[in-house]
Amino acid sequence: MGKKIELLAPAGSFESLNAAINAGADAVYFGASHLNMRAKSINSFSLDDLEEIATICKKHNVRTYLTLNTVMYDHDTNLIRTVLELVKKHGINSVIATDFAVIEMCRQMQIPLHISTQANVSNVETVQFFSSFSDVIVLARELTLTQTAHITREVERRNIRGISGDLMKIEIFVHGALCMAVSGKCYLSLHEQNASANRGACTQNCRRPYLVTDLETGNELLIDNEYIMSPQDLCTINILDEIMDAGVEVLKIEGRGKSADYVYTVTKCYREALMAIEEGTYTPEKIEDWMETMKKVYNRGFWEGYYLGRNLGEWTKDPGSAATEKKIYVAKGSNYFTKVGIAEFEMESGSLKKGDELLIIGRDLGAEKINLSELYVNGNLAEEAGRGDKITFPFSRKINKNDKLYKLVAANA
Numbered sequence: 460m461g462k463k464i465e466l467l468a469p470a471g472s473f474e475s476l477n478a479a480i481n482a483g484a485d486a487v488y489f490g491a492s493h494l495n496m497r498a499k500s501i502n503s504f505s506l507d508d509l510e511e512i513a514t515i516c517k518k519h520n521v522r523t524y525l526t527l528n529t530v531m532y533d534h535d536t537n538l539i540r541t542v543l544e545l546v547k548k549h550g551i552n553s554v555i556a557t558d559f560a561v562i563e564m565c566r567q568m569q570i571p572l573h574i575s576t577q578a579n580v581s582n583v584e585t586v587q588f589f590s591s592f593s594d595v596i597v598l599a600r601e602l603t604l605t606q607t608a609h610i611t612r613e614v615e616r617r618n619i620r621g622i623s624g625d626l627m628k629i630e631i632f633v634h635g636a637l638c639m640a641v642s643g644k645c646y647l648s649l650h651e652q653n654a655s656a657n658r659g660a661c662t663q664n665c666r667r668p669y670l671v672t673d674l675e676t677g678n679e680l681l682i683d684n685e686y687i688m689s690p691q692d693l694c695t696i697n698i699l700d701e702i703m704d705a706g707v708e709v710l711k712i713e714g715r716g717k718s719a720d721y722v723y724t725v726t727k728c729y730r731e732a733l734m735a736i737e738e739g740t741y742t743p744e745k746i747e748d749w750m751e752t753m754k755k756v757y758n759r760g761f762w763e764g765y766y767l768g769r770n771l772g773e774w775t776k777d778p779g780s781a782a783t784e785k786k787i788y789v790a791k792g793s794n795y796f797t798k799v800g801i802a803e804f805e806m807e808s809g810s811l812k813k814g815d816e817l818l819i820i821g822r823d824l825g826a827e828k829i830n831l832s833e834l835y836v837n838g839n840l841a842e843e844a845g846r847g848d849k850i851t852f853p854f855s856r857k858i859n860k861n862d863k864l865y866k867l868v869a870a871n872a
Contacts, residue, residue: 462708464733467524467630468726471503471715476512478723478825479521483730486522488555489715492542494529503715506545513549522552526715528575531558543568553595562592571623576600576632583613586627594621595628595709600637600693604705604766607631611706628708633699634725634753635713637690637764694753694761697746699732702766719826720786720818721756728753755784785870786818790850792862802854804864811850811866812843819854821862828867829854 468479470489479487489512490503504512509525516523525546531539543564546554553571556562557578565572573595580586581599589596598607611629613619621627693713695702702710710733712725728749735741750761757780763769789811790804802819811817815831835851836844844850 462706464703464707465522465709466726466729466733467709467711468722469635469712469714469717470512470722471717472719473508473511473515473822474719474820474825475715475717475722476515476825477821477823478719479726480516480519481825481827482723482726484521484726486524486552486709487516488524488526488711490526492527492538494527494531494535494538494542506542509545509549509551513551517550524553524555524573525551526555526575527561528555528557528577531560536560539564543570546570555597566592566622573597573630581606583610583617583619586610586614586629587617587619590619590621590627592622593627594623594625595630597630597632597709597711600632601765602631603768604698604701605768607707607766608705615706629706630709630711631702631707632693632713632764633695633702633710633729634693635717636759637693691760691762692758693764694750694758695763695766696728696732696749696753698763698766699729700736700741703736717757719820720828723826724756725753751783755782757782783870784867785872786865786867788863789866790864792819792821792858792860792864793849794860795854795858796851797857800853800855801851802858803849803851804858806844806846806848806850808846809866810843810845813841816867818865818867819858819862820865821859823859824856824862827856 465485466483467486467488468482468484470476470479470487476487476489491506491509491512492503513523525542527539527542539561543554543561545551547568547570553573554561554565555573555575556565557575562572562574564570572593574580574589574593574597576597576599578585578589578597579599580589580596581602586596598610602610607629614627614629619627710729712722712729714721714725732741732745732749735745754761759779760781787809788807789809790806792802793805794803795801796803811831811834813831813834817829817831818826819829820826831852833852834841834844836848838849838851
C-alpha cells in the first residue's frame with residue numbers, strides 16, 4: 460500500500476467526536492459557526508468548544524480539521540478572522556475551505572489549509588494551482604478512480620508540493636450521503652425556500668417526492684417510483700483496495716449531521732477494512748459482514764458513486780433511511796459505580812428485558828453497544844423493566860448523568 464492512509468471521520472457533536480475517536484479515526488472534521496455546510500442540519504459546535512475539541516483530540520493523537528467551506532460574503536469577514544484566530548490559538552490542525560477570502564486569510568496567518576470538494580477540483584492543473592495555498596485537495600465527487608489515479612501519479616511525477624513543502628495529498632469521500640448537484644453546488648433549496656445550500660442552509664428539497672407533468676399533453680411522468688434527485692449513499696468498502704491502488708491518502712466519511720452510532724459504526728468498519736487490506740485478509744466474506752453492519756445505521760441504500768465510471772446515479776426508492784435496525788429511547792443515565800463497574804439508568808419510556816441489544820450514547824462515551832446479559836431492577840435481579848424503574852447492569856466504561864440508553868430492534872419490528 461505504501462502511503463500512510465488517513466481515515467477522516469465526521470463530528471457534529473461531542474458524542475460523535477468521541478465515537479469517531481473510539482472507532483479508530485486518524486482525524487475528525489467539524490464546523491463551529493454558521494459558516495459551514497452543515498450549519499442548518501445539526502447543532503454544530505460553538506466557537507467556545509474549540510479548545511475542548513483540541514484538548515480531547517490531542518490526548519488521543521487525533522488531528523482536527525475545521526470546516527469553513529460555505530460561500531462567504533463581505534459581512535462574514537470579521538467572523539472569519541475571529542474563527543481563524545481561535546483556530547491558531549487552540550492548535551486546530553487545519554481549515555477546510557473553498558472561498559478565496561478564507562484561503563487568503565489562512566495564507567496570511569500561516570494556517571494549514573485543505574481545499575474543499577466544493578472547489579470541484581477535477582484535474583492536476585488545478586491541484587498545481589492550489590498547491591500555492593494548501594497541502595491537501597478534496598477531489599470532486601464525480602471523478603472515476605482512473606481519473607483519480609492519474610492525478611495522484613501526476614502529483615508524484617511533477618513533484619507537486621504544497622505550501623508546507625510536502626507532496627500534495629489527495630483526499631476523496633468514501634462513504635455517506637451524496638448530493639444530486641456537482642460536488643454539492645446546489646441551488647434548489649435557495650430557489651424554493653430562499654435557503655442557500657452553499658451557505659449551509661440546505662432544506663433537502665431533492666429528497667421529496669415530485670410529480671413531473673408534460674405541460675403540452677398533461678401526461679404524468681413516473682420513473683419506477685424512484686426519487687430521481689435523491690441518490691443513494693456512497694459506499695466504497697467493497698472497492699477499498701482499488702481506492703488504495705489509486706494513490707489516495709485521505710479517506711473521508713460524510714456525516715456531520717448523523718448520530719454518534721452512525722459515526723462509530725461506519726468509522727469502525729472502514730478502520731477494520733484498512734487493516735485487513737494491510738494484513739492481506741481483505742476477503743469477500745469480511746466485506747459482506749461490514750456491509751451488513753453498516754446497513755444497520757442510517758442509510759439510503761448503497762452504491763459506489765462514480766468511481767467505477769457509471770454515467771448516472773443510483774436513486775433511492777424512499778427518501779428516508781433504509782437502516783435495517785432502529786433504536787428506541789428507553790432511559791437516561793443517573794449514576795455509575797466505579798469500583799464495581801455498574802451503570803445505573805432511569806427508565807423513561809418503553810420497556811426492556813434481559814437479552815436485549817442496547818446502545819448507550821454519551822458526551823464522553825461516544826456510542827457503545829452491549830447485550831443486556833444481566834439486569835437488576837430497583838436493586839433486585841430481574842428479567843424485564845418498564846417505565847419508572849431504576850435499572851443497573853455491568854458496564855465497563857463510565858457513564859454520565861443524562862447519557863441516553865436505547866433498545867435496538869429490527870427496523871420492521
